[in-house]
Amino acid sequence: MPQLDPAFFAPQLVWLFISFIALYFLLGSFALPKIGGVIKARQDRLDDDLSQAETFRQEAEQAMADYETALAEARSKAAEIIQEVRDATAAELAKKEAELEEKLSAQAAEAEGRIQASRVAALTGIQETAEAVVAEIVQITIGQEVKEDAVKKAVSEEMNNRR
């Protein structure tokens, strides 16, 4: 087995030492820091992007919450305005109704008064006519003038009895 020939142990060890140290130096000072740097830079970039995405997501959520609050506010405000308008309309309606009623009742009262007056006037006219008629009839019947007071009294008594 050539592996067991001690004549070539020394040169192999010497060159192994030289080449291993050389590789260690070349990789350790040129290749590895750079490769490591690139990997780290990529990781940083990824972390950055992820955290930025997280920020954006939170912002979007905040905007959504704001929008919902605004919407709820607007809704309650609208309901308030509707209630106000409704109340105002109802109040005005009630006022107008009252006014109309007052006017109508005033007119009714006036009409009643007029009716009452015409009625009184009519009754008075009937009584006077009746008195004149009675006085005339009595005069014709008994040929004697009757006292006006007596006729008046009799007619009003009779009218009151008939009424």
Add this chain to the structure above:
Amino acid sequence: MASKSHGEVNGQDAGGFNVDPMHQFEVHAIYDLPPVAGIDVSFTNSSLWMMIAVTAASLLFIFSARKPTLVPSRLQSFGELTYEFVANMIRDNAGKEGMKYFPFVFTLFVFVLFCNMLGMIPYSFTVTSHLIVTFALASAVFFLVTGVGFIRHGVGFLKLFVPSGIPVALLPLLVVIELISYLTRPVSLSVRLFANMMAGHTMLKVFGGFAVAFLSAGGVMSAGAIAPVAMMVAFTGLEFLIAFLQAYVFTILTCIYLNDAIHLDH
């Protein structure tokens, strides 16, 4: 397939069918350098493939991060996936504190992976098929882990060898067992990688030898070469899997050992 032709060349060179499956593991000097402080530092084919692995890995990973984009290109993706793969391995097995040793673990993984993978190229040399290399790597892990343990916990690190909740009578036995299992870690770690790489490559070469033998027989016998070639195709796929898997196993065991040293829990 190319290994087969490799075998053919060998076979013809040898003037027969005696393809030596161990020939591929031979180390030979390409440049004889003068010894430094009495140590032979010759530039061998092993050194060459270590250098190729280092160059290929460095270029690949440095270029993968040259023009980084947010959405990675293919090369960048390769670099980042490997980075994340090793980083996750450490984080899962040794915790966040283990990330301190990330450059070392990453280098270890890449070095073993590239040596294993480059060994799959026909005519190449598999650096990790040599026990001395894997043992050196495993020893480095062993000393790092031991050092980390003593630096973090001081003498308290020795508690690693004393399992909790065990009757006192059993302690001497168990401490010895724990100690042996700890000390044999570099052996098991290195032999696992070395044996896997060597066995796979040897097997490929043996089947290649069969194919050459069938072909050399000529005539109807040549058709018989189909069987070993089919086996080689299948085993080549398996070898790629093993090349990755052994690099992974080597690294994950390093992470587990680091976890022991960092957290001291059983």
